[in-house]
Amino acid sequence: MDRPVDRPGDRPGDRAGDPLPPGQRLVAGWPVSHYGPVPRFRPERWDLKVFGATAGGVTVSRTWEQVTALPRTTVVADLHCATGTTSTGHEWFGVPPEVVLGLAPPAERVTHVMIWAEYGYSANLRLSDFTAPGTLLATHHGGEPLTAEHGFPLRLVVPHLYGYKSVKWLRGIEYLTADRPGFWEERGYHNTGEVSTGRRYSYEEESRR
Ligand SMILES: Nc1nc2c(c(=O)[nH]1)N[C@H]1C(S)=C(S)[C@@H](COP(=O)(O)O)O[C@H]1N2
Numbered sequence: 001m002d003r004p005v006d007r008p009g010d011r012p013g014d015r016a017g018d019p020l021p022p023g024q025r026l027v028a029g030w031p032v033s034h035y036g037p038v039p040r041f042r043p044e045r046w047d048l049k050v051f052g053a054t055a056g057g058v059t060v061s062r063t064w065e066q067v068t069a070l071p072r073t074t075v076v077a078d079l080h081c082a083t084g085t086t087s088t089g090h091e092w093f094g095v096p097p098e099v100v101l102g103l104a105p106p107a108e109r110v111t112h113v114m115i116w117a118e119y120g121y122s123a124n125l126r127l128s129d130f131t132a133p134g135t136l137l138a139t140h141h142g143g144e145p146l147t148a149e150h151g152f153p154l155r156l157v158v159p160h161l162y163g164y165k166s167v168k169w170l171r172g173i174e175y176l177t178a179d180r181p182g183f184w185e186e187r188g189y190h191n192t193g194e195v196s197t198g199r200r201y202s203y204e205e206e207s208r209r
């Protein structure tokens with residue numbers, strides 16, 4: 001498919017309605033894709049923790065009720081699974097990353113974050129990808145709370161990176177001073193996962209070629 005004239009500053013694949021990125025095919029509806037079981041939400045036990053290399057060395061913890069009181073915004077974007085399926089036009093509503101950075105400022109030497117989910121699923125991100133426009137800690141989709149299988153009560157959305165970075169059932173954000181692979185990154189998937197490059201696997205990483 002022909003790409004339109006480049007719009008400076010845009011990254012292909014991070015806007016709803018963009019032409020499909022390399023190797024992706026459009027699917028009808030919104031498939032559910034994840035490894036392992038769907039966790040049950042227990043509000044009295046649930047918390048969101050921001051930990052690791054925080055500026056003050058402290059761990060910040062928020063209850064579900066506190067999370068729902070944080071400022072929220074809307075993002076519309078496509079979702080690209082690394083297996084090649086793309087679902088389009090997702091309207092997400094949730095907490096922008098800068099609100100998290102405000103709650104728990106990272107130490108100056110922080111370069112990456114590890115996003116943690118229920119059952120130990122994780123994904124690593126460069127700090128710049130975590131703070132990129134479009135990244136969101138989503139509570140809602142299409143005006144409704146997330147469904148259980150799509151990550152209720154809270155999930156990350158990183159539209160310009162492959163789906164394995166969009167961690168469902170989000171529980172923790174760990175500030176890192178050096179990169180470390182997450183769940184799929186440890187199992188052969190590309191460390192940074194930019195959709196625009198079409199590079200899905202670790203053997204395609206620039207440092208290995
Ligand atoms: N906790 C958790 N989050 C996850 C996954 C997972 O296995 N566990 N799979 C990821 C993958 S590979 C994709 S493509 C997206 C799919 O999101 P969806 O099911 O809402 O379409 O979820 C991501 N988030």
Ligand SMILES: [Mo]
Binds near residue numbers: 163
């Ligand atoms: Mo995926």
